Amino acid sequence: MKLIRLLFIVMLTAPAVLSAQPGGNRGGYSRDGAQNTQKEMDLLFDNSFLFTKGTINLPGDRSSNKPAMLEAIAESDKVIAEFETRVNAFLKNKPTAAVIKSKYHVITSKVHGLTFAIKNAADGFNTGRSISYVSYLQELYLYKAYIAGAMKVYPEAISLEEKLAEAEAAIKQYGSREDYIAKMEKNNLEWVKSLRMKKAVMSDPAIEQMVKKRYESSWAEDKITVVKVHITSAWVIEKNALDIPLYKEADVNMAIKKADGSCGFATGRVQQTYEGGGKYSAATLVMPGPPIIVPCENLNK
Numbered sequence: 441m442k443l444i445r446l447l448f449i450v451m452l453t454a455p456a457v458l459s460a461q462p463g464g465n466r467g468g469y470s471r472d473g474a475q476n477t478q479k480e481m482d483l484l485f486d487n488s489f490l491f492t493k494g495t496i497n498l499p500g501d502r503s504s505n506k507p508a509m510l511e512a513i514a515e516s517d518k519v520i521a522e523f524e525t526r527v528n529a530f531l532k533n534k535p536t537a538a539v540i541k542s543k544y545h546v547i548t549s550k551v552h553g554l555t556f557a558i559k560n561a562a563d564g565f566n567t568g569r570s571i572s573y574v575s576y577l578q579e580l581y582l583y584k585a586y587i588a589g590a591m592k593v594y595p596e597a598i599s600l601e602e603k604l605a606e607a608e609a610a611i612k613q614y615g616s617r618e619d620y621i622a623k624m625e626k627n628n629l630e631w632v633k634s635l636r637m638k639k640a641v642m643s644d645p646a647i648e649q650m651v652k653k654r655y656e657s658s659w660a661e662d663k664i665t666v667v668k669v670h671i672t673s674a675w676v677i678e679k680n681a682l683d684i685p686l687y688k689e690a691d692v693n694m695a696i697k698k699a700d701g702s703c704g705f706a707t708g709r710v711q712q713t714y715e716g717g718g719k720y721s722a723a724t725l726v727m728p729g730p731p732i733i734v735p736c737e738n739l740n741k
Contacts, residue, residue, distance in 0.1 A: 477535040481543050484526060485550070485590065494519035494582050496575040503572035506621065513617055516578050520585045527589040540593060547590045551603050554583045558610045565614060569628035571621045577614055583607050635734050636741050637705055638693045640670035647671065647710055647723045651692050654725040655706065663699035664731065667739065670694075671710070685714040689726075695739045696731050703739050704731035 483489055494516045502508040557579045564573030584607040591600045614620045648669040655666050673691040680686055694706040708728035712720035 473536040474539050476533075477539040480526075480530050480535065481539065484523070484530060485543065485547050485586075485593075488523070488550075488586060490519060490523040490582055490586055490589075494523075494578075496578050498572065498575075503575075504570050506571055509571050509574060509621070510617075513574070513578055516582070520581060523585055523589060527592055531592060544594060544597070547594070548597075548599060551583070551587055551590070551600065554580075554587070554603055554607055557583055558606065561610060561614070565620060565623055567627065568624050569631050571624045573624055574617055574620050577611070577617060577620045580607055580611050584611065632732065632734050633738075635705055635732065635738060637668065637695055637739065638670060638672040638691075640672060641674060642671050642690075644671060644723075647692075650723055651694065651708070651710060651725050655694055655696075655708065655728055658725075658728055659731070662731075664696050665698075666694050666696050668695035687711050687713045688720060692725075694731075697736075697739075698731075701736075702733050703736035704733045705738075706731045 496509075496512045496516055498505075498508060498512055557576065561576040561580055564576045584604065587600055587604045587607060591597065591604060594600060614623075648671070651669045652666040656664055670693045671690055672693050675688045675690050677688045678686045689709050689711045692708050692710055694708070696704050696706055698704070706729055709726050710723045711726045712723050714720055
């Protein structure tokens with residue numbers, strides 16, 4: 441009788457004992473708790489939305505457009521704030537300890553990418569000429585947020601603390617995002633001042649006149665005048681697998697002036713299609729690039 445009574449007491453008290461454990465089970469583990477922790481860890485750290493949503497990737501000309509870039513940075517900063525909020529909410533819900541422990545190696549592996557991010561930001565700062573390079577600096581802010589979030593989950597991880605210090609030091613040396621962009625603009629200005637028109641390696645008045653007309657027509661809205669054309673390479677013949685010519689190409693440089701008084705250089709290629717019997721078609725201008733504005737005195741240097 442005493443044994444039956446003891447078993448009955450154990451049956452009554454067991455659920456209370458189990459529910460008192462984190463995650464609703466022994467050792468802080470339950471199937472639902474583990475699944476929820478796994479799902480949130482994936483969202484925050486495994487395949488972190490911080491990088492999928494926060495990384496700047498502006499297409500084409502928008503990447504060199506300052507207002508567009510500043511807007512993209514602001515959106516990336518919003519993702520950082522969202523990440524920080526989600527990490528705090530995740531910890532508040534007492535995630536399953538066993539799953540957290542098993543994910544530590546995933547996070548430390550991801551953090552290794554900081555080394556490359558620091559190098560990219562430095563290279564961009566030293567040699568970059570487009571404001572698009574500021575996206576490398578923004579990546580450091582993403583890593584900083586990621587590591588700071590990971591440290592909340594693993595507060596005793598010294599290696600994460602060291603990586604956070606690296607990220608903060610790298611960011612600090614560049615000042616602000618605006619300072620970084622200003623350096624890109626300075627790099628570009630110094631590069632532009634050094635530009636000169638390439639020397640002509642051959643002359644063909646008919647081709648040079650064609651290039652002038654075609655380029656002026658392509659940029660008619662900008663009221664561009666081509667003042668000089670140089671053919672800057674010898675002909676290069678492209679052939680098929682049977683060694684039969686397809687076409688030949690040569691590089692050209694153009695010196696231009698705009699109606700507003702500014703000057704620049706542009707590049708392109710001239711191409712002649714093979715017609716057989718050793719004959720080529722009339723030359724045409726292909727892949728003309730937009731003009732790069734330079735000091736007008738550079739046109740005669």
